[in-house]
Amino acid sequence: MPSWRSWILVMSAALAVCGAAIAPGQGAPAQSAAAASWPMYQDARSFTPQNLWQYIDGAADLFLSYGFAGLETAQYARQGASEPAITVDVYDMGTPLNAFGVFTSERWEGAPALAVGAGGYDAEGLVAFWKGRCYVKIATTESGDDGAARALAEATAERLTGATALPDEFERLPSKGRVPGSERYVRKDALGHKALTNVISADYHVGKTTAALHVADLLRSAQAAQAWTKLRDFEKRAGTGFAAAKGLGEAAFSVRDSGYGEMVVARAGRYLVVAASEHATRAALKGLVKGALAGVAEARGRQR
Amino acid sequence: MGKQGDENRLTRRDFLKRAAVGAAAAAGATSGIAQGLPAVSAATSKASGMKYRTLGRTKLKVSEVSFGTIRTGNAAVIHRGLDLGINYLDTAECYREGNSEIDLGKALKGRRDKVFVATKWHTDGKTPAADLLQSLDASLHRLNMDHVDLIQIHGAGNEEQVDSDELWEAFTTGRKAGKARFNGLSTHGNQAAVIRAAIKSGRYDAVLVAHNALTANNVGPAIAEAKKAGVGVVVMKALAPVHDGKGTEAFEKLTGNPYQRAIQWVLNDPNVSTVIVDMPTFDELEQDLAAATGAVTQAHIHEFEVAATSIAASACHLCGACTGQCPAAVQVADIMRYMLYHDGYGDQSRALSLYRSLPAAATAAACADCARCKAVCPWGLPIRSRMERAHAVLA
Numbered sequence: 076m077p078s079w080r081s082w083i084l085v086m087s088a089a090l091a092v093c094g095a096a097i098a099p100g101q102g103a104p105a106q107s108a109a110a111a112s113w114p115m116y117q118d119a120r121s122f123t124p125q126n127l128w129q130y131i132d133g134a135a136d137l138f139l140s141y142g143f144a145g146l147e148t149a150q151y152a153r154q155g156a157s158e159p160a161i162t163v164d165v166y167d168m169g170t171p172l173n174a175f176g177v178f179t180s181e182r183w184e185g186a187p188a189l190a191v192g193a194g195g196y197d198a199e200g201l202v203a204f205w206k207g208r209c210y211v212k213i214a215t216t217e218s219g220d221d222g223a224a225r226a227l228a229e230a231t232a233e234r235l236t237g238a239t240a241l242p243d244e245f246e247r248l249p250s251k252g253r254v255p256g257s258e259r260y261v262r263k264d265a266l267g268h269k270a271l272t273n274v275i276s277a278d279y280h281v282g283k284t285t286a287a288l289h290v291a292d293l294l295r296s297a298q299a300a301q302a303w304t305k306l307r308d309f310e311k312r313a314g315t316g317f318a319a320a321k322g323l324g325e326a327a328f329s330v331r332d333s334g335y336g337e338m339v340v341a342r343a344g345r346y347l348v349v350a351a352s353e354h355a356t357r358a359a360l361k362g363l364v365k366g367a368l369a370g371v372a373e374a375r376g377r378q379r
Numbered sequence: 380m381g382k383q384g385d386e387n388r389l390t391r392r393d394f395l396k397r398a399a400v401g402a403a404a405a406a407g408a409t410s411g412i413a414q415g416l417p418a419v420s421a422a423t424s425k426a427s428g429m430k431y432r433t434l435g436r437t438k439l440k441v442s443e444v445s446f447g448t449i450r451t452g453n454a455a456v457i458h459r460g461l462d463l464g465i466n467y468l469d470t471a472e473c474y475r476e477g478n479s480e481i482d483l484g485k486a487l488k489g490r491r492d493k494v495f496v497a498t499k500w501h502t503d504g505k506t507p508a509a510d511l512l513q514s515l516d517a518s519l520h521r522l523n524m525d526h527v528d529l530i531q532i533h534g535a536g537n538e539e540q541v542d543s544d545e546l547w548e549a550f551t552t553g554r555k556a557g558k559a560r561f562n563g564l565s566t567h568g569n570q571a572a573v574i575r576a577a578i579k580s581g582r583y584d585a586v587l588v589a590h591n592a593l594t595a596n597n598v599g600p601a602i603a604e605a606k607k608a609g610v611g612v613v614v615m616k617a618l619a620p621v622h623d624g625k626g627t628e629a630f631e632k633l634t635g636n637p638y639q640r641a642i643q644w645v646l647n648d649p650n651v652s653t654v655i656v657d658m659p660t661f662d663e664l665e666q667d668l669a670a671a672t673g674a675v676t677q678a679h680i681h682e683f684e685v686a687a688t689s690i691a692a693s694a695c696h697l698c699g700a701c702t703g704q705c706p707a708a709v710q711v712a713d714i715m716r717y718m719l720y721h722d723g724y725g726d727q728s729r730a731l732s733l734y735r736s737l738p739a740a741a742t743a744a745a746c747a748d749c750a751r752c753k754a755v756c757p758w759g760l761p762i763r764s765r766m767e768r769a770h771a772v773l774a
Contacts, residue, residue: 128731267456334455
């Protein structure tokens with residue numbers, strides 16, 4: 076029966092073939108006593124976008140919507156046990172932003188953070204983290220795994236290449252006042268609108284409350300203008316207190332949305348910036364939008 | 380038992396008090412522990428233009444268009460729907476692997492007493508009552524609610540599933556414990572027989588059926604009988620003809636939005652109480668709600684029927700005539716429905732998941748090429764070739 080160490084090697088080779096972030100030949104990770112007593116149950120398997128359905132049934136759509144490129148998975152059984160109790164899944168999501176996006180979309184609320192890879196958590200029966208363009212899930216089906224799940228997480232993270240910082244796209248968001256760990260990325264239907272795609276978000280401390288700040292990169296100005304019009308028209312119908320806002324990007328408005336509370340929306344080039352909060356004032360939200368527009372302006376400068 | 384999460388939720392005491400009042404008012408009802416509540420404020424319905432119909436003997440006044448939640452989970456979208464008058468939401472224990480119930484619970488925090496919530500449990504007719512009640516408890520936990528308004532058998536396909544001692548014990552125990560107010564079932568295969576069995580048992584308050592312009596001849600008479608017997612009728616898969624007819628000349632030439640017409644066709648049937656539609660975005664929500672509030676004439680309804688008729692010879696009518704007919708025991712009717720999810724609704728994930736859950740002997744791989752399915756299909760659909768394609772696509 077192969078050991079967890081050999082699994083890591085198998086995983087490395089396989090993901091190198093599918094073009095993922097694991098660079099082979101970096102040497103095996105440091106041995107963990109806990110993981111060493113959990114040999115691999117059977118050979119690792121791989122899945123592609125074409126057959127991911129066969130592995131994760133109803134969850135495949137989510138991964139595909141985030142640009143899923145490949146999956147390697149292996150199971151482990153406690154030494155001497157007849158059934159596997161740990162499953163390690165390494166998803167290659169194509170880009171760090173996609174890996175981060177699917178990680179945040181599946182993140183368990185309130186799960187204790189875990190310093191592994193670029194960030195993760197250890198929930199009951201599940202250790203998850205992301206690093207570079209990979210998203211890793213380690214599920215245990217029995218309690219008392221002797222820390223094997225964490226040991227495997229750390230070993231896998233060491234083998235993965237790629238940055239451990241937030242994806243570059245988050246530089247568009249202001250850092251001042253940002254709630255640590257609140258960053259997220261939604262690829263489509265953000266805020267319930269079909270027109271809002273490719274959206275990075277984070278929460279901010281605003282006085283005694285918090286507000287959410289979203290920046291949608293629609294890739295083309297014409298597309299952003301179209302999304303802007305749809306959102307504006309929707310809020311004119313659905314919101315209350317609609318008012319044009321001056322001095323924010325190329326066009327802006329503020330409104331009270333029934334679901335998101337006070338909202339300020341601005342457009343700049345191919346970007347749409349939305350700040351929303353149940354309790355923050357419009358003035359405070361405009362300040363947040365200004366901060367994001369500054370980040371967007373820098374990004375636009377680089378794009379030129 | 381679900382957690383008590385917010386001050387606006389019915390307390391156990393409120394619930395029992397209302398139940399007592401309702402029970403007094405419900406003399407003659409065969410089941411159901413409460414009546415006609417909560418009331419949607421007149422202002423809300425007036426503002427949105429939403430109309431309400433009575434859900435059979437439950438006496439609940441439900442919005443004509445309601446939320447299905449296989450894909451819907453965004454709280455803001457759900458809030459908007461509620462603001463526009465929706466007051467009925469249907470979920471199930473298995474939708475998005477339980478996340479549908481979790482999302483719904485979060486979205487309804489603070490608004491639970493303004494809406495009706497329906498969920499489901501699975502039974503093959505022999506499932507022990509304890510297992511069903513455990514499923515209900517798990518649903519309530521995910522929903523973060525202390526009760527649902529309707530608990531339904533999920534996908535009843537035969538008479539045996541509808542009427543069993545274990546089932547009645549579970550329904551009765553759940554109701555007495557204040558965990559589920561009314562009894563129901565959902566069905567999308569062998570529907571007419573299942574609906575009639577539910578009526579005959581006298582113990583169902585509502586049925587959730589797949590009904591549209593393609594199922595009119597088969598399901599239509601059965602739901603008329605249901606209405607007459609006091610069984611509320613909730614409709615799903617109203618949009619199927621549009622999915623099946625996509626790209627055809629008849630549907631391309633339709634006056635108005637075909638999705639709205641499909642909903643309007645269902646609502647034109649006075650035996651229907653509400654139609655549930657998955658509306659995960661504001662875009663779909665506004666489009667589909669406009670069907671309930673927008674102008675429609677009998678000419679529009681007729682035009683839609685003509686379009687549906689034009690695809691009748693090539694689309695599955697969900698009549699269930701093929702159920703149990705395959706000598707090789709392929710679950711033909713179910714597989715036809717999975718292909719509707721795949722091709723029509725674009726829900727490949729659900730189609731794949733359902734197909735994979737079939738026993739190998741029940742998949743299209745077991746087809747013995749006898750063409751019995753085509754022979755029993757009232758529409759003569761080339762089912763055998765569709766089974767072949769289903770296996771190629773879904774296996």
